[in-house]
Amino acid sequence: MELYTTPDYSVRLDLARRLADRARELTLPLFANPGAAQNKGTVSDYDPVTQADMDAERMMRDMIRTDLPDDTIIGEEFDDHIGSGTWSWTLDPIDGTRAFLAGVPVWSTLIAVSYNDTPVIGLIDHPALAQRFVGHGGKAYREDGSGTAQIRARPCKDIRDIVLGCTEPLAMFSAGERASYEMIRRTARFSRLGLDAYGYAMLASGRMDMILEALLKPCDVRALIPIVEGAGGIITGWHGESPIHGGRVVAAGDPDILEQVYPYLRRAMDS
Amino acid sequence: MELYTTPDYSVRLDLARRLADRARELTLPLFANPGAAQNKGTVSDYDPVTQADMDAERMMRDMIRTDLPDDTIIGEEFDDHIGSGTWSWTLDPIDGTRAFLAGVPVWSTLIAVSYNDTPVIGLIDHPALAQRFVGHGGKAYREDGSGTAQIRARPCKDIRDIVLGCTEPLAMFSAGERASYEMIRRTARFSRLGLDAYGYAMLASGRMDMILEALLKPCDVRALIPIVEGAGGIITGWHGESPIHGGRVVAAGDPDILEQVYPYLRRAMDS
Numbered sequence: 132m133e134l135y136t137t138p139d140y141s142v143r144l145d146l147a148r149r150l151a152d153r154a155r156e157l158t159l160p161l162f163a164n165p166g167a168a169q170n171k172g173t174v175s176d177y178d179p180v181t182q183a184d185m186d187a188e189r190m191m192r193d194m195i196r197t198d199l200p201d202d203t204i205i206g207e208e209f210d211d212h213i214g215s216g217t218w219s220w221t222l223d224p225i226d227g228t229r230a231f232l233a234g235v236p237v238w239s240t241l242i243a244v245s246y247n248d249t250p251v252i253g254l255i256d257h258p259a260l261a262q263r264f265v266g267h268g269g270k271a272y273r274e275d276g277s278g279t280a281q282i283r284a285r286p287c288k289d290i291r292d293i294v295l296g297c298t299e300p301l302a303m304f305s306a307g308e309r310a311s312y313e314m315i316r317r318t319a320r321f322s323r324l325g326l327d328a329y330g331y332a333m334l335a336s337g338r339m340d341m342i343l344e345a346l347l348k349p350c351d352v353r354a355l356i357p358i359v360e361g362a363g364g365i366i367t368g369w370h371g372e373s374p375i376h377g378g379r380v381v382a383a384g385d386p387d388i389l390e391q392v393y394p395y396l397r398r399a400m401d402s
Numbered sequence: 403m404e405l406y407t408t409p410d411y412s413v414r415l416d417l418a419r420r421l422a423d424r425a426r427e428l429t430l431p432l433f434a435n436p437g438a439a440q441n442k443g444t445v446s447d448y449d450p451v452t453q454a455d456m457d458a459e460r461m462m463r464d465m466i467r468t469d470l471p472d473d474t475i476i477g478e479e480f481d482d483h484i485g486s487g488t489w490s491w492t493l494d495p496i497d498g499t500r501a502f503l504a505g506v507p508v509w510s511t512l513i514a515v516s517y518n519d520t521p522v523i524g525l526i527d528h529p530a531l532a533q534r535f536v537g538h539g540g541k542a543y544r545e546d547g548s549g550t551a552q553i554r555a556r557p558c559k560d561i562r563d564i565v566l567g568c569t570e571p572l573a574m575f576s577a578g579e580r581a582s583y584e585m586i587r588r589t590a591r592f593s594r595l596g597l598d599a600y601g602y603a604m605l606a607s608g609r610m611d612m613i614l615e616a617l618l619k620p621c622d623v624r625a626l627i628p629i630v631e632g633a634g635g636i637i638t639g640w641h642g643e644s645p646i647h648g649g650r651v652v653a654a655g656d657p658d659i660l661e662q663v664y665p666y667l668r669r670a671m672d673s
Contacts, residue, residue, distance in 0.1 A: 323501065
């Protein structure tokens with residue numbers, strides 16, 4: 132029996148969606164009108180992101196512990212809860228806090244469910260875009276007001292054809308990493324910046340071909356894996372290792388193309 | 403009698419909105435599903451951006467020439483139409499073509515109306531975000547499904563507090579320009595990339611404080627001016643000169659802060 136056909140799996144897929152629904156209710160009003168929230172605050176440096184982050188994570192943790200008390204919970208804002216079972220949750224209530232503050236709608240809520248430490252359900256919810264991307268059962272889907280559609284990454288065999296993404300090359304790379312990035316960017320068709328998790332969703336949707344980043348947190352990356360892989364893409368560390376611990380991450384819509392870029396990535400990291 | 407209270411002005415404000423409405427009908431389906439358009443095309447390198455760009459500009463030109471045959475029309479895709487009157491239109495049917503291709507919803511349609519070569523009406527329409535920003539009569543507004551709201555830039559007197567925007571620092575700056583940008587970025591609170599005209603809209607909305615760019619086309623910049631200025635901000639060239647010819651442009655939500663950054667901008671440009 133495949134894992135994804137079990138009741139244990141489907142109860143968690145259902146709960147992940149409900150967590151995202153509830154998180155939207157908390158985060159979206161603060162995104163649309165952070166000033167109003169700010170004026171209600173009594174502390175002078177009140178930060179609507181921090182507030183939305185903490186409120187949403189606390190709420191999601193409570194929902195998980197009520198329904199599935201044996202599951203481990205790892206989140207950005209609070210201490211890890213180590214459960215007795217084989218299932219774990221990784222939560223990032225607001226990925227893209229800079230986007231959230233600057234009024235840019237690509238920020239998201241990231242939810243991952245892992246079984247024996249392998250991510251098997253991934254969810255990227257974009258409240259301000261009314262779009263959700265979910266990876267489960269070895270496939271990937273976009274869910275929005277008009278329904279659910281399976282998404283697929285696209286083939287791309289030549290580095291000169293890639294649409295490349297990276298959130299902040301000037302802030303996230305060391306000098307050696309930036310040299311790798313620059314070599315690939317100058318060869319690529321074009322690059323697009325400032326996307327956070329939305330870039331991985333566009334890769335899984337066949338709109339972009341490669342995302343190259345560093346300094347990712349484990350909370351950032353786990354939710355992306357079932358979506359990128361479910362769409363037929365690949366996501367690894369810069370040496371081809373497992374990406375689940377974050378750090379330097381590369382994703383490609385076409386698995387074949389990664390063999391062409393690993394040498395670039397290794398060279399600059401050795402310098 | 404103020405210009406913006408004249409019938410000549412209001413007929414153009416009304417027409418600008420109708421142009422944007424019609425452009426949405428052409429561009430939005432191609433953004434949502436470029437593959438479908440691609441499969442219908444007979445040319446192998448069919449480009450949905452080029453197609454949407456040309457179709458939308460042709461349609462807007464036809465509408466202007468029908469209603470206001472004496473107005474000058476300057477657009478991205480076709481030759482200038484030099485009219486006999488004092489009014490001119492500047493059209494960019496798709497600003498942010500890379501965003502459009504990569505599935506990122508910040509691309510926009512830019513429409514500017516100038517009187518004696520001074521931009522007096524500016525419109526940024528974001529079809530995929532269902533948002534529109536309009537500057538007219540010395541004020542700026544956001545228009546969306548829930549109505550119209552006046553927007554205002556925010557005060558920010560210290561460079562260390564600014565939220566800085568730039569679409570593509572690695573691709574749009576020369577070495578000297580990039581040095582200026584880097585000095586300001588490292589001093590700023592944080593930066594946010596990949597926004598095209600949406601960054602100027604967020605500056606006018608009080609969510610960002612400074613946008614620093616180069617290589618802008620005249621078609622890119624004219625529509626931004628009445629919106630940034632109508633919100634209480636300022637937009638100039640890097641030497642403080644008029645920005646209407648594009649090139650190096652800096653915008654600030656708080657006019658006072660520009661005096662602090664001009665020395666940075668001049669120094670790197672001299673190197």
